[in-house]
Amino acid sequence: MTTSTPLWRHPEFAVGARETRDVSLGIGAWGLVAGIAMSKAGLGSAFAVLMSLCVFAGSAQLAALPLMVQGAPLWVIWATAFCVNLRFIIFSAGWRPYFESLPRAKRLFIAYFTVDFTYIAFMRRFPKPVDVRAHQAYVAGNATVSWVAWQSMTVLGVVLADVIPERWGLGFAGSLALLGITASLLVDRTTWLAAAVAACAALAAFALPFHLNIVVAIAAAMAVGVLIDHVSAARPAADATKDAA
Known part of the structure; x- marks a missing residue:
């Protein structure tokens, strides 16, 4: 297909949309909880x-x-949001070979729509760069479904916040939805180990104020992930040296 063909007509758009559709219920449930939480926190619709x-x-x-x-304090809020989103630096580095030929404006546009599942599903679909147009189409299909699911249910949560009773336990339901999405992302030993370390770190630091145990858990998981990647990258080099000897 030519570059003038709309992305939504590319076959990979349908593939990306279909794969996200399977988890859109969980995304929407968590978006509903987020909308209710923001409204009940007094932010205003x-x-x-x-x-x-x-x-x-x-x-x-x-x-x-x-x-x-x-x-x-504002710095605590900014620091927490920054640490929670640090994983997107890793996503960006992983996607560089796939999208580096695109103009900066397009790369920033893609970055806005990137979420965890989009990145994981994309890397499953394209272990190696194939065609930048196919890459764009897949992300477009994937991100469209996830964005609509999240935003529509968030708005619904904001609108219905005053009529939904607290006893419904939507916070717990949302946690289960997020847990389901997280479980779908645990695809290998590295992700399972990082998740286990994050859970242990969060529990160990639970007494910290302002929910800073979340920051501790993220830092611990990232450290484990970087360490495993470093060891994995060094092992082939060591094996090659041993074979040469």
Whole structure:
């Protein structure tokens, strides 16, 4: 297909949309909880919707929200959101070979729509770079479904926040939805180990104020991931040296 063909007509668009459709229920459930949480925190409907549209990072929103309600220092809120989103630096580095030929504006546009599942599903689909047009189409299909699912249910949560009773336990339901999405991303030994370390670190640091145990868990998981990648990269070199000897 030529570069003039719309992305939505590319076969990879349908593939990306179909793969995201399978987890859209969990994404939507978590978006509903996020909308309710923002509204009940007193942000106001307009500000809550604006925050969802501008940030589009559910984990960062929900990590920063209780800090905002508690009146935490601004630097703590920024630091928490920054640490929660540090994983996107890794995503960016992983995607560089796939999208480096695109103009900066297009790369920034793709970055806005990138979420965890989009990155993981993309890397499953394209272990190695194939064609930048196919890459764009797949991300477009994947991101369209996830963005619509998240934003529509977030807005619904904001609208229905005043009529949904607390006893429904939507926070727990949302946690289960997020847990389901997270489980689908645990695809190998590295991700399982990083998740286990993050869980242990979060529990060990639970007594920290302002939910800083989340920051500790993220830092621990990232450290484990970087260490495993470093060891994995060094092992082939060591084997090659041994064979040469």
